[in-house]
Amino acid sequence: MPKVSDDHLAARRSQILDGARRCFAEYGYEGATVRRLEEATSLSRGAIFHHFKDKDGLFLALARDDARRMADVAAEQGLVQVMRDMLAAPDQFDWLGTRLEIARRLKTDAEFRAGWSERSVELQDAVLSRLERQKSAGRLRDDVPTAVLLGYLDLVMDGLVTRIASGQGTENLSAVLDLVEESVRRDRP
């Protein structure tokens, strides 16, 4: 019964990812030991690492899942909407704090960096093609290259992740995102 088996595998995979997400959020990347991952997932290390090569693999799979969900929103409503969603439910993005912890590794570990950038290709593509559509529709400013607008939105996104991950105040940020949105549009209102 390959179908049942596939369902089972998918359910197990998502059980592991949910537990790992909570575990990373609570203890951080370094603090999420194998023992704690076992507790959080209610599974043995054998079961966990049957599905994922190692802790890095688990981490990158989570990042990929997030990126995919963000890509869905970004494709329809743009990256600013993704940011508004994050702002509305910052606690769901608790685990993103680990993104900051891994900054040193991104800098020094080429293999890890490659895995990390791969995860975001889909999101980048979604954002880029929406920007192109908006530009064709005359809603986007055309005096700045699309690559620069993309870089701008990415930079603001990095700032927002940092802000949420460090639990700093988010007051005014909704109005700030209005400004960001407007600054890529064709005309100021």
Add this chain to the structure above:
Amino acid sequence: MPKVSDDHLAARRSQILDGARRCFAEYGYEGATVRRLEEATSLSRGAIFHHFKDKDGLFLALARDDARRMADVAAEQGLVQVMRDMLAAPDQFDWLGTRLEIARRLKTDAEFRAGWSERSVELQDAVLSRLERQKSAGRLRDDVPTAVLLGYLDLVMDGLVTRIASGQGTENLSAVLDLVEESVRRDRP
């Protein structure tokens, strides 16, 4: 001779800070052990912690020094110029990677968070008063509250620190900063 003694103290203090900055940049916050701080400063732990209460104290003093230098630039030329300077010499801001590592602590450790926000009061004030001056001079847009413009520039700054700290590409970022600068101005060019 109190003057000589003061000079000596200041020189010693700056010797410690320079070494600590290199040490944090190379090993990260956790990796900057007392032994490595001794090596980097060529001083004993006794000498180091005569000047600074503990590693946190050293870290916050570095952050304060940076904030002060940035405040000087920001007061005259604005926060976007501070960002342009960072972009021009990212290696001088290597140690900022530690800012990301401490995000979890900022979230969970109230005392540390208080020390951290204190460091940036001077920079915030400098940026705010320049924004106010620019607004009076009619160079700043007046359809958005100054607090929102400040929050916007802060958010972009957080993004830039994250980008530099994780060694990600900085291509396009100069044009992105042009866009940021323009978006707080009165009129698009």
